Amino acid sequence: MKRICSIIGARPQFVKAAALSAEIAERGKALGLEEISIHTGQHYDKEMSDIFFEELSIPPPKHRLGIGSGSHGAQTGKMLEAIEKVLMEETPDIVLIYGDTNSTLAGALAAVKLHIPVAHVEAGMRSFNRNMPEEINRVVSDHLASWNLCSTKTAVENLEKEGLAETAALTGDIMFDCALRFAEVAERRRSENAAETAEKGPFVLMTCHRAENTDAPRRISNILDAAAEIAEFRRVVFPAHPRTVGALEKLNISVPEKVELIQPIGYLDTLFLEKRADVILTDSGGMQKEAFFFTTPCVTMRDETEWVETVEMGVNILAGASKEKIATATLDFAEHPPAFSDASPYGDGNAAAKILETLNEG
Ligand code: UD1
Numbered sequence: 001m002k003r004i005c006s007i008i009g010a011r012p013q014f015v016k017a018a019a020l021s022a023e024i025a026e027r028g029k030a031l032g033l034e035e036i037s038i039h040t041g042q043h044y045d046k047e048m049s050d051i052f053f054e055e056l057s058i059p060p061p062k063h064r065l066g067i068g069s070g071s072h073g074a075q076t077g078k079m080l081e082a083i084e085k086v087l088m089e090e091t092p093d094i095v096l097i098y099g100d101t102n103s104t105l106a107g108a109l110a111a112v113k114l115h116i117p118v119a120h121v122e123a124g125m126r127s128f129n130r131n132m133p134e135e136i137n138r139v140v141s142d143h144l145a146s147w148n149l150c151s152t153k154t155a156v157e158n159l160e161k162e163g164l165a166e167t168a169a170l171t172g173d174i175m176f177d178c179a180l181r182f183a184e185v186a187e188r189r190r191s192e193n194a195a196e197t198a199e200k201g202p203f204v205l206m207t208c209h210r211a212e213n214t215d216a217p218r219r220i221s222n223i224l225d226a227a228a229e230i231a232e233f234r235r236v237v238f239p240a241h242p243r244t245v246g247a248l249e250k251l252n253i254s255v256p257e258k259v260e261l262i263q264p265i266g267y268l269d270t271l272f273l274e275k276r277a278d279v280i281l282t283d284s285g286g287m288q289k290e291a292f293f294f295t296t297p298c299v300t301m302r303d304e305t306e307w308v309e310t311v312e313m314g315v316n317i318l319a320g321a322s323k324e325k326i327a328t329a330t331l332d333f334a335e336h337p338p339a340f341s342d343a344s345p346y347g348d349g350n351a352a353a354k355i356l357e358t359l360n361e362g
Contacts, residue, residue, distance in 0.1 A: 005092035009040030009103030079106035123148035124155030172347015209241035219321035228256035
């Protein structure tokens with residue numbers, strides 16, 4: 001029996017783990033694989049962590065490290081030390097990491113130093129912007145991993161250019177599995193608040209949490225000005241990440257009155273609202289893909305994206321942090337939604353199965 005130790009810690013990782021852990025629970029025995037998981041505690045508020053375990057029935061992590069927030073060095077360093085301790089006790093055969101957060105990087109480093117091979121889910125993504133902490137986390141994690149499990153052909157090509165072809169496997173995107181698995185559940189189990197929000201009339205669903213936006217006063221104020229402008233014509237519903245709330249408090253900027261500011265929402269409510277929104281306005285990576293899965297047009301408040309396929313297909317516009325571009329693109333998409341082709345650059349929704357088969361082949 002091969003033992004896989006999954007490292008999770010931040011919101012998007014809980015979602016991805018929901019699909020893969022379920023697959024391991026269903027098929028692991030037959031394949032000779034079993035899972036234990038470590039929650040680093042990077043995200044710890046109920047609505048940033050526990051809600052995902054409850055609503056997606058994710059098995060409780062065996063180890064909770066409770067690391068919490070901090071500067072990049074402090075947070076990653078504390079995780080590294082604590083993960084190493086658990087890995088020395090558990091001696092797993094494979095350490096599995098997801099995405100590009102500080103938990104991803106700490107998991108990869110702790111494992112390779114103990115000579116435990118690393119499997120990286122959502123590997124090979126590149127923004128080519130090294131100012132993003134996530135880009136550093138991705139590049140380093142990919143170079144440490146023995147299996148780079150890629151969502152897209154672009155990701156495989158990125159790895160080939162970095163001499164990592166031998167480690168790359170195209171599995172499709174695990175978030176597509178999640179969206180397919182949970183979209184129907186979301187219809188039944190969305191909260192009353194989400195249902196009311198959707199019923200009130202057409203809306204734009206906005207999220208903003210990237211450090212490159214929240215920590216740059218000019219960018220965040222342009223983004224809020226754009227939201228105010230959009231809100232003159234279309235409702236803007238804005239579940240705010242705690243990083244964003246904290247940054248706005250520090251800058252003494254408030255969210256424009258017409259924008260409907262709400263608490264962070266769980267995955268099921270997110271899917272429910274994404275499906276019904278006229279436009280998704282975001283700087284999240286996951287939401288750009290989910291917009292595509294639900295044929296909702298997307299405006300991305302970044303200067304570049306790893307999910308280039310959505311832009312090439314004309315259903316996602318990169319608007320940076322320009323007030324004019326954000327407002328114009330969002331209102332245009334709301335009035336004239338683009339046509340979605342039936343191309344499927346993110347696979348067939350069976351990434352979890354392909355990941356397990358790849359790991360099983362060794
Ligand atoms: C992290 C990831 C980012 C991912 C995002 C998903 C890194 C470098 N970034 O960013 O790639 O898209 O998660 O949400 O790993 N906070 C709370 N409660 C919480 C968690 C955070 O209040 O439960 C606040 C704290 O003030 C903290 C800040 O949010 O300092 C930032 O949290 P952190 O985990 O460092 O980064 P994220 O912005 O969440």
